[in-house]
Amino acid sequence: MTRSTSERVERPSRLGSAPPANMADTRPRKPAFTTRRGLGIAAFMAPAVLFVVVFIYYPMISGSQMAFRNWNLTDLTDTSWVGFKNFQAMFADPVFYTVLGHTAVWVAGSIVPQFVIGFAIALWLRRHFRFRGLYQALIFFPWAISGFLIGILFRWMFNSEFGVINDLLSKAGLIDQPIPWLADPKTAMIAITVANVWYGVTFFTIMILAALQSIPDELYEAASLDGAGKARTLFQITVPSIRATLSLTVLLRVIWIFNFPDIIFGMTGGGPSNETHIVTTWMISITQQGDYGKASATGLIVVTMLLVFSVFYLMATREKKGAKS
Amino acid sequence: MINKESIAGRIVRIAFLAMWLVITVFPLYWITITSLKIPGAIFKFPIAYWPDEFSLQNYAGLFSKAQFGVYLGNSLIVATVAGTVATAISILSAYVLARFEFRSKTALLMAALVTQMIPSFIALGPLYMMMTQLGLVDNRFGLILVYIAVCIPFCTVMLRGFFENVPDALEEAAMVDGCSRFGALFRVLLPVMRPGIVAAFIFNFVNCWNELFLSVTLMNSDTNKTIPTALNGFISSFNIDWGSMSAAAVLTIVPTMALFAFASRYIVQGLTSGAVKG
Structure with a gap:
């Protein structure tokens, strides 16, 4: 207690201006601006702001300006401004469009099954059963693992010779010959998407379950009194009630999966022959080659695309909501 | 709270939840089993889902x-x-x-x-x-x-x-x-x-x-x-x-x-x- 009292006395003197501090004491409930209050807030925020500005914002901004410069670690003698040359090089590169296509497949192929399975599990988890808590804890635990390590786990399971997935498929009589999953571009894409679905379902389950629990029971009682069937209840009560959460969760996940190179990095490293690169893994490999200018240009293109997507997505989901009500 | 479910619905629900649980846990089971096999046994056919012999050699x-x-x-x-x-x-x-x-x-x-x-x-x-x-x-x-x-x-x-x-x-x-x-x-x-x-x-x-x-x-x-x-x-x-x-x-x-x-x-x-x- 003594420590805090002394601080009270100290602070105004450190400021050198007593009156505002006194004013704050007489009207403690009103959040009027006073120097003392402002300094207190600033002091509490300062460490967080300092760290984030120095180690996140500064590199991010200085990275953005590299996109407009000739900046290659292999030769730093000429780092002049080159305008949009890096962007032009990007758009002229046919690999860029292949990578964009893969990114679209990766995002859509991951998000749709994640959403459907996650939603189904959430619906079925609403009902109480004996081991529900344990069940939730068990399906939650892929989350404790890093995406990179998940990539490694699935790389081993999809191994063409000794992989357990080929073994299970052939035991089930679905395949005669082992599939070289990660050596063939098409099947490699399927394999990385399967791994990502495995990882991401839980997120949807958690978010949707939380939203479902906020729907009042009366709505369901009313619906069953009106003789509404299962499907009608789902589409006319459940889905509209949690539409905001659903659309926000999907948006966050799209952005996140777009930026999620970890699984691919651990599983294929973008191979075979660049056929499983998404934009972010490609960007990492450009960074590793030392061409920071080109990598930053790619990054800015990603940010722009995600921004445009978010705006359109938010407009689209908002409109639907307005039309319904 | 939610209207009564039919027996068929109950079976579908339990089957689905059980299947997802198996899918979730399996990769972790598999990596653990792999790590406990004797180093050479990983590359032997048929692939063993429960090894005859456990070993900590990989860890050592x-x-x-x-x-x-x-x-x-x-x-x-x-x-x-x-x-x-x-x-x-x-x-x-x-x-x-x-x-x-x-x-x-x-x-x-x-x-x-x-x-x-x-x-x-x-x-x-x-x-x-x-x-x-x-x-x-x-x-x-x-x-x-x-x-x-x-x-x-x-x-x-x-x-x-x-x-x-x-x-x-x-x-x-x-x-x-x-x-x-x-x-x-x-x-x-x-x-x-x-x-x-x-x-x-x-x-x-x-x-x-x-x-x-x-x-x-x-x-x-x-x-x-x-x-x-x-x-x-x-x-x-x-x-x-x-x-x-x-x-x-x-x-x-x-x-x-x-x-x-x-x-x-x-x-x-x-x-x-x-x-x-x-």
Whole structure:
């Protein structure tokens, strides 16, 4: 207690201006601006702001300006401004469009099954059963693992010779010959998407379950009194009630999966022959080659695309909501 | 609460939930079984789902052939220190953001969100150059500083949610009793929030423990590598030794899984509170 009292006395003197501090004491409930209050807030925020500005914002901004410069670690003698040359090089590169296509497949192929399975599990988890808590804890635990390590786990399971997935498929009589999953571009894409679905379902389950629990029971009682069937209840009560959460969760996940190179990095490293690169893994490999200018240009293109997507997505989901009500 | 389900519906539900549970658990079962086989037995047909003989050779090899103990120690130090400091700093910022109204508040919250949205890889190159100038490349202290910064935005948002769940009246009562605002925070508010704070720390710890790209970029020498960086080295070599790889994977996963199991309820609460409200 003594420590805090002394601080009270100290602070105004450190400021050198007593009156505002006194004013704050007489009207403690009103959040009027006073120097003392402002300094207190600033002091509490300062460490967080300092760290984030120095180690996140500064590199991010200085990275953005590299996109407009000739900046290659292999030769730093000429780092002049080159305008949009890096962007032009990007758009002229046919690999860029292949990578964009893969990114679209990766995002859509991951998000749709994640959403459907996650939603189904959430619906079925609403009902109480004996081991529900344990069940939730068990399906939650892929989350404790890093995406990179998940990539490694699935790389081993999809191994063409000794992989357990080929073994299970052939035991089930679905395949005669082992599939070289990660050596063939098409099947490699399927394999990385399967791994990502495995990882991401839980997120949807958690978010949707939380939203479902906020729907009042009366709505369901009313619906069953009106003789509404299962499907009608789902589409006319459940889905509209949690539409905001659903659309926000999907948006966050799209952005996140777009930026999620970890699984691919651990599983294929973008191979075979660049056929499983998404934009972010490609960007990492450009960074590793030392061409920071080109990598930053790619990054800015990603940010722009995600921004445009978010705006359109938010407009689209908002409109639907307005039309319904 | 929900209308009675038919027997068929019940069977479908249980079958589906059981199937998903098997799918979720299987990869972890498989990596554990692989790690416990005798090194040569991994590459034998037919593939054994329950080996005849268990062995810890893969684990022993990690510590004798590779410096896994060093990596483990590095990860432990970096994740513990960064997780603790980031939690402490975030407590201060989250408290202010939860309890005060001020002009730049929305901007600060937006700034925190933006860090979660923008691909961090755009910052990798410049960060490396900056750290080189500061003499903090290939330095555990440098990595800790960067991890603290990476943890702060989400940790602040999460803790802010927990602060908002505690009624103002609690602090006001303490302040009426003669506590200062600072005293009220430390003597009354923080003890009440202990589970949330522990969850936030665990979340930070696990994120730092799992982090790959920053540590690959910033740490070069073998004695400074964290576990993910070392694993990345394992897969970059031409032939992957799946025996030691799976043992290393199990040793990496077990601590984080134990921590998550301990705090999962609060982590879920922290994750959902923001999104459901917003």
